[in-house]
Amino acid sequence: MRIATYNAASVRARLPLLLDWLATHEPDVLAIQETKVEDDKFPVGDFEDLGYHVAIHGQKSWNGVATVSKSPASNIRKGFLDELFPLDARILTCTIDGIEIVNTYVPNGNTVGSEKFEYKLKWLERFRKYLDEHFNPSTPLIWLGDINVAPQPEDVFDSKKFFGGVGHHPDEMSRLAHIVEFGLTDVFRQHNKESGQYTFWDFTIPNGVKRNMGWRIDHIYATAELAQKCVSCRIDLEARVFERPSDHTFVVADFEGV
DSSP: OOEEEOOOSSTTHHHHOOOOOOHHOOOOOEEEOOOOSSSGGGGGHHHHHOOOOEEEEESSSSSOEEESSSSSOOOEETTTSSSSSOOOOOEEEETTOOOOOEEEEOOOOSTTSHHHHHHHHHHHHHHHHHHHOOOOSSSEEEEEEEEEOOOGGGGBBTTHHTTTTTTSSSHHHHHHHHTTTTTEHHHHHHHHSSOOOOOOOOSTTTTTTTTTTOBBOEEEEHHHHHHHHHEEEEEEGGGGGGOOOSOOOOEEEEESOO
């Protein structure tokens, strides 16, 4: 099984790129974040024409997550299933081929000390509770998406400069670590230990991709049994230099015997 994640920064703006990438790489599951469109305006038909089923949780102009898959999704759940964050289209959970797929777009946080940063920390805390409430470490589960946290120095092109800022802050790292302690493995780091491998390059940095001035903030995690079956995980740098790209690119994991 091939499972991928991608922050599209608008699914409609990135639709040609998405459809071309799907046709070329044929993942079994693609989790998309920052779709920026209401459910009734999502281009479902374009994905169905390629043979994909679509589960969506969107809102106008902001946020939004979608999971497209070759097999139909079942048990589709939007949000945290409670009154917290009720309008925040950032989490979509569904079952695909017996695997729980949890697609998330974690809040950015904006500025350390701001209300948005506190919101991000609370969101991460709530997500750990969500895992505890609905799953256990033996559940075949994959959590993936734009996590908006670079947890290690190797995950930022200049860790010394950015440490303590949004995305590379100890408070974010500790909450992400608590989530991982649920029983999750970062499958990219399971196969790739080197620094300098990123998933996001800020458009405001001149020639940021060529200079490799990026961050690794898009992740794929798996519970133990699935992590053992993960044979590779890679970042598709080529897609970041396509025409009209997102500022993120695809992360792709392959699992055998799934």
